[in-house]
Amino acid sequence: MTTWHVSVATRVGGFELDLAMDGDTTPVALIGPNGSGKTTALRAIAGAIDVENAHIHVGDRELEHTEAGIHVPMEHRRIGYVPQGYGLFPHLTVQENVEFGLAYGPYHHSSTDRRAHASKLLSELGCASLSARRIDRLSGGEKQRVALARALVLDPDLLLMDEPLAALDATRRRAVRRFLADRLEAFGRPSILVTHDVRDVIALEATVVALDSGRVIQRGSLDELRRSPANDFIAEFVGAA
Amino acid sequence: MRMAAAASLLLLLTAGCSGTREENERMTLSVFAASSLTDVMPDLVEVFQGAHPDVDVAVTFAGSQVLRFQIEQGASADVFASANEAHMRALEDAGHVIRSRALAATDLVVVVPLANGAAIERFDQLAQATRIVVGTPFVPIGAYADTVLSKASAVLGEDFAADVRDRIASMESNVRLVRAKVELGEADAALVYRTDAMNSDRVGLVPIPDAFNVQAQFWVGVTMSSPRGDEAGRFLDFLSSPPAREIFRAHGFRSAGS
Amino acid sequence: MTHRAHRSPMVGMGVLFGATLVGLLVLPFAALAVSTPLTDLRAGAGHPLFAPALWLSLRTTLTSLSITVVLGTPLAWWLASSRSRTARVTEVLIDLPIVIPPAVVGVALLETFGRRGLVGPLLEAVGITVPFTGGAVVVAQVVVSSPFFVQAAANAFRKVEPDMLIVARTLGASPTAAFARVALPIALPGLLVGASLAWARALGEFGATLLFAGNMPGRTQTMPLAIFSALEADVRLAIVFSLVLAAVGVVLLVAIRFVPVLRQFQGRDAL
Numbered sequence: 126m127t128t129w130h131v132s133v134a135t136r137v138g139g140f141e142l143d144l145a146m147d148g149d150t151t152p153v154a155l156i157g158p159n160g161s162g163k164t165t166a167l168r169a170i171a172g173a174i175d176v177e178n179a180h181i182h183v184g185d186r187e188l189e190h191t192e193a194g195i196h197v198p199m200e201h202r203r204i205g206y207v208p209q210g211y212g213l214f215p216h217l218t219v220q221e222n223v224e225f226g227l228a229y230g231p232y233h234h235s236s237t238d239r240r241a242h243a244s245k246l247l248s249e250l251g252c253a254s255l256s257a258r259r260i261d262r263l264s265g266g267e268k269q270r271v272a273l274a275r276a277l278v279l280d281p282d283l284l285l286m287d288e289p290l291a292a293l294d295a296t297r298r299r300a301v302r303r304f305l306a307d308r309l310e311a312f313g314r315p316s317i318l319v320t321h322d323v324r325d326v327i328a329l330e331a332t333v334v335a336l337d338s339g340r341v342i343q344r345g346s347l348d349e350l351r352r353s354p355a356n357d358f359i360a361e362f363v364g365a366a
Numbered sequence: 367m368r369m370a371a372a373a374s375l376l377l378l379l380t381a382g383c384s385g386t387r388e389e390n391e392r393m394t395l396s397v398f399a400a401s402s403l404t405d406v407m408p409d410l411v412e413v414f415q416g417a418h419p420d421v422d423v424a425v426t427f428a429g430s431q432v433l434r435f436q437i438e439q440g441a442s443a444d445v446f447a448s449a450n451e452a453h454m455r456a457l458e459d460a461g462h463v464i465r466s467r468a469l470a471a472t473d474l475v476v477v478v479p480l481a482n483g484a485a486i487e488r489f490d491q492l493a494q495a496t497r498i499v500v501g502t503p504f505v506p507i508g509a510y511a512d513t514v515l516s517k518a519s520a521v522l523g524e525d526f527a528a529d530v531r532d533r534i535a536s537m538e539s540n541v542r543l544v545r546a547k548v549e550l551g552e553a554d555a556a557l558v559y560r561t562d563a564m565n566s567d568r569v570g571l572v573p574i575p576d577a578f579n580v581q582a583q584f585w586v587g588v589t590m591s592s593p594r595g596d597e598a599g600r601f602l603d604f605l606s607s608p609p610a611r612e613i614f615r616a617h618g619f620r621s622a623g624s
Numbered sequence: 625m626t627h628r629a630h631r632s633p634m635v636g637m638g639v640l641f642g643a644t645l646v647g648l649l650v651l652p653f654a655a656l657a658v659s660t661p662l663t664d665l666r667a668g669a670g671h672p673l674f675a676p677a678l679w680l681s682l683r684t685t686l687t688s689l690s691i692t693v694v695l696g697t698p699l700a701w702w703l704a705s706s707r708s709r710t711a712r713v714t715e716v717l718i719d720l721p722i723v724i725p726p727a728v729v730g731v732a733l734l735e736t737f738g739r740r741g742l743v744g745p746l747l748e749a750v751g752i753t754v755p756f757t758g759g760a761v762v763v764a765q766v767v768v769s770s771p772f773f774v775q776a777a778a779n780a781f782r783k784v785e786p787d788m789l790i791v792a793r794t795l796g797a798s799p800t801a802a803f804a805r806v807a808l809p810i811a812l813p814g815l816l817v818g819a820s821l822a823w824a825r826a827l828g829e830f831g832a833t834l835l836f837a838g839n840m841p842g843r844t845q846t847m848p849l850a851i852f853s854a855l856e857a858d859v860r861l862a863i864v865f866s867l868v869l870a871a872v873g874v875v876l877l878v879a880i881r882f883v884p885v886l887r888q889f890q891g892r893d894a895l
Contacts, residue, residue, distance in 0.1 A: 173790045199793035206794040208787035216809040226795035229805070279795060431856040438859075497756060502839070504856035535756040536838025539856070547838075551740045552755055 126150060129183040129283060129315045133169045135176040142166065142339040148317075152309055152329045155319045157336035158358050163319040164209070166336070167285045170317070171206050172199040183282045183315060200230055205276030207286040211268045213260045219271050220256040223247060226279040246274045250308070265293045266301050273308065284309075284316040290325060302328045323347070323362055335359050394422040395597055396442060398433040400449035400506065400584065401540040402472075405565045406617040407447075413613065414604050421597055429505040429540035437462050437589060444592040445601055447584060449506035449541070449559075454585040464595075466587030468622035469605055470614045472561045473579045474510055476572040477548045484554040489574050490522055495554035497535040499547040507541040510580050511557035518578040545569065561618040583622065656867050660860070668864025676842040677850035678868065684758060684846060685826045688765035692773050692822050697815070700777030701803060704784075715778070722771050729767055730835025737763070737836075760837035761844050765826035773815075773822035780814020781807060820880040827873055847872075 132145035142162050146153070155163050168174050170181060172189070181189040188197045188204075214222050223243040227234040234242065247253050250270045255263065263271065269289060276284060289305060290298045306328045309316055320326065326333055326347055333350055335343040335358070343355040347363060354360035399407050404427050411423040426433070430448040434457055437443055446463060448454045457463040478486050484495045492498070501508030519527035535553065538544045541562055547553040549568040559582055563571045586605055588598040604610055611621060668674060699718075703711050721729055737744045737754040747754060754760050784807045792802040808815075830848040837844040839853065847869045854862040 168790065171790060171794055173786075173793070199790070200796045200798055202794065204794050206791055208791060210785070210787065212785060212787040212791045214788060214792075214806055214810070216812075225792070225797075225805075229795070229797045229801050232796045275791075275795070281794075429856070435855055435859065499838075502853055502856060504853075534840065536840055536844070537853075538839065539852070550734060550738060552734060552738050 127184040127282070127315055130180065131166075131170055132180045133166065133176055134178045135169065135174070137165055137174055140165065140339060142169065144336065144339065144341045146334050146341055146344065148315060148332060150313055150315055152331040153315075153317045154326045154329065154331040154333050155317055155336065156321070156326075156333060156359075156362055161336040162339040163336055164287055165339075167206070167287055167317065167319060170283070171204050171285060172197065172202055186282065203279060203282045205279065205281035205284040207269075207272045207276050207284075207289060209287045210292065211272040213263075213268055213272055213275070215260050217260070218256065219247070219252065219258050219260070219263070220244070222260065222271060223274045223278055225275060232279055243274070243278060246278055247271075250274050251304075264297075266297045269293070269301055270304070273305075277312065282314060284312065284314065286316065286318045288319050288321065290320070290322065298322075305329070335362075392420055392422055393594055393597060394424050395444045395594060395601055397423055397425045397445040397447065397601070398437065398441070398443040399425050399427055399447040400430045400433070401427045401542045402449055402507070402559050402562055403427070403447055403584070404542060406561070406614060406619065409613050409617070410605065410610055413609055414601060417604075418597075418600070421601075423601070427540075427542075429501070431502075431504040431506075432539060440591070442591065443589050444594050444598040445586060445588060447586045449582060449584055450509065451583055451585050452509075453506070454587050457589075458587065462590050463587040464590050465599065465602065466585055467602070467606065469584040469586045470611075470619035471581050471583050471622055472559045472619050473581060474507075474514055474557050474574055475560045475563045476555050476574060477545060477558050477563045477566075477569040478555050478572060479548055479551045479553075480568060480570055481551065482570055483551075486555055486572055489518070489572060489578070490526070492555055493526060493529040493533065495530075495533055497553045497555075498530060498533045499536050499538060499544050499553040499556040500534055501541060501544055501557075502537040502539055505539055505541070506582065507544065507558060508537060510582055513580050514557060514574060514578050517580075521577065564618040584619075653870055656863060656870065660863055660867055664860050664864055665867070668861055669868070671854075671861060673841055673845070673850050673854065673861075674865065674868075677845050677847045677865070678872070680758070680761070680842070680845065681827060681847040681869070682872075684761045684765060685823055688762045688769060688826050689819060689823050691762070691766050692770040692826075693815075693819060696770050696774045697777060697808075700774050701781050701807065703774070703778040704781035718771050718774050720771075721768050726768055726829065726831030727835060730764065730832035733760070733764060733767065733832060733836040755836055756838040756840070756844065758837075758843060761833055761846060764832040764836050765829050768829050768832055769822040769825040772825055773818040776818025776821060777811070777815050780811035780818070783814070784810050816880050820877050823876055823880070824873055827869070827876070 126149050128147065128149045130147040134143045140162065142165055144162070144166060155166065157163050165174070169176050169179065176189070176191070178191045179189045180191070187195050188202050189195060214225065217225070220243060223246060224239040226232060227239040227242060244253065244256065247256055250273060252267065252270050252274060255267055255271065260268070290301055293301055302325060309329060318325065318329070318331070333345060333347060334341055335350070335355065337356065337358070343350060343359055350359055351363045354363060397407070407425050411425060415421060415423060430450065430453045433443070433446060434448070434453045437446060437457060438460065446454070446457065447469065454463060454466050458466060476486065476489060476492060478484065486492060486494055500511045503509060503512065515527045515530060536547065538547070541558050544556045545558050545562050545566060548556045549566060563569060586602055588595060588602055592598050703715055734741060734755060736742045737747065737760070739745065739748070744754070754763060788806055788810070789802050792806045793799070797805060828848055829846070830852070833844070833846060834849060839845050839849050845853065847865060851862050851865045851869065854865050
């Protein structure tokens with residue numbers, strides 16, 4: 126059972142982030158009002174922003190430990206990241222997007238290996254027919270799956286997703302939610318998802334971490350939060366079930 | 367009743383005949399002058415305007431060939447002062463200029479930077495220059511310079527002229543630009559009018575032997591299209607008057623045809 | 625029965641203004657084209673000033689464009705990604721040659737690289753002379769045209785979503801690889817527009833070239849300088865030269881715009 130820990134204290138622009146959270150392979154849902162620092166937290170974990178003081182480890186790998194002088198650069202953290210809007214590369218096909226992680230630097234594979242690996246992943250996610258498609262020809266649900274495949278191609282130790290279902294319409298969301306829950310279970314590794322929808326939490330059976338103004342103000346299961354929500358936002362969030 | 371009408375009509379007609387201007391109306395003469403006249407023209411204009419308080423003179427300076435081109439294209443100049451006869455003749459033949467006469471004259475000299483890094487003290491040392499600047503073939507100073515070199519090659523040999531021509535680094539469109547390159551120290555030597563050399567305290571002067579030198583004849587003419595032909599003619603006459611000749615002499619020019 | 629939407633008079637005025645501007649831009653070239661009989665074109669093309677000037681223009685602008693792109697792309701990337709004050713100040717400095725008249729640029733270059741200039745004597749000491757050479761033509765072109773490229777490129781890079789670069793990095797790409805494989809291809813259309821602007825500006829450069837490089841057929845007399853010289857000899861010659869330069873400019877501009885379209889038809893580049 127892999128456990129992980131994240132604590133970050135830093136200023137980003139005028140915003141102060143000071144949070145600590147940990148977990149295991151159970152998905153963690155990061156919730157909070159707009160501007161509470163959710164996306165910033167994900168970016169800090171991925172290593173995309175300079176942090177003043179942080180301690181991040183996944184399993185037995187130290188990714189960041191400011192006091193010990195440890196800072197693993199982004200390309201070596203083995204973190205999968207699916208941003209808001211999916212961030213698919215518009216100048217590459219679906220196949221090339223998914224193969225991207227296997228093309229460079231530390232994880233370079235030969236082109237035959239790359240193709241095999243990526244194709245396998247695309248099949249698992251039901252996207253095999255899309256492999257030659259251009260990104261602007263994909264539907265929202267298809268983009269989501271391709272972005273997930275792309276993030277998973279490196280077999281990351283930790284998966285970060287920023288509002289993975291927000292861009293989808295209500296009908297599609299239900300189907301993709303189920304799909305995502307299945308995939309994450311199959312993935313079996315730690316994952317942190319930012320979401321605004323309590324139904325995501327339910328489907329993923331996730332632990333909830335609630336942020337406000339850059340701090341963690343509550344943590345627990347959905348039931349625990351329902352019983353005693355720490356603020357109005359959380360009350361409204363859990364009440365919408 | 368009829369008398370009054372006739373009288374007022376007569377008055378109107380005579381008023382129309384008294385000239386194109388009412389009392390106290392100023393007029394502006396537009397003069398296109400070769401850039402070599404840049405320093406002498408303001409003095410001439412000042413004296414003329416003093417004698418003719420109702421006339422303003424506005425002068426535009428450029429290479430004679432540029433001014434000729436503009437007049438051919440219909441620019442509204444009243445007077446054209448050219449650094450050679452050729453451009454004036456061309457305009458006259460094409461009907462753009464109606465009255466012209468020789469104005470003043472000067473000859474050519476070599477100018478060098480004050481520091482004179484190439485140590486040119488005599489004309490036959492011209493080929494010591496690394497960089498020589500001249501006018502384009504169509505600006506009078508360029509054509510004159512070419513004549514000087516051709517004359518010199520008859521005595522100093524073809525190699526001399528060829529050597530000098532090899533060292534030409536740039537051809538400028540008027541003599542003041544040529545002189546400027548020497549003043550900046552960017553050219554080792556250049557051929558300009560004597561008057562341009564005398565007018566600058568930032569160049570040294572190397573004379574050209576009389577046998578090679580040319581007489582640069584300045585010409586002035588009134589344009590066909592000028593609506594102020596009378597005033598333009600008066601300006602022309604003034605330029606040939608004794609006071610004007612004195613001003614030319616003071617700037618180093620010689621009289622026309624001397 | 626369809627009901628046509630009411631067109632506000634503002635739209636009509638907008639069309640009128642726009643059409644006037646387009647007319648003003650296009651009419652001179654149309655006039656140029658119609659005013660020249662074919663015989664004149666042939667005569668002009670055969671003139672001894674023509675080929676050297678055209679060739680010099682193409683050679684020098686190609687060189688200056690290459691220098692601009694090679695030096696300017698990393699600079700533009702830095703301007704787009706950096707939030708430092710140095711970057712903001714640099715951006716203003718880069719625009720200087722745009723707001724300064726080209727003749728002033730020419731004088732300034734003389735004051736820098738000339739015999740009495742800031743660095744001229746140092747360069748002369750190691751045998752490098754800049755003014756009045758083909759190199760001076762290139763330098764003048766780079767100075768006046770690179771700001772257009774750098775600004776356009778920086779804007780194009782700014783439009784690349786930061787998230788895409790973060791994803792690229794998490795997928796194992798070094799900062800350089802993220803720039804080269806993600807930012808650059810996405811920003812390419814904007815970079816090409818910037819390059820075409822810079823190329824056009826360099827092609828038409830006159831004032832700084834005249835003062836700094838001088839006017840010497842075969843060596844420093846680019847097409848714009850040749851046109852100016854031709855005016856002194858024969859107006860029709862100048863018109864022919866102008867027409868050719870305008871045509872060259874149009875062809876280059878269209879070619880540059882076409883490149884991204886071509887890449888699409890050729891299929892993907894291998895990763």
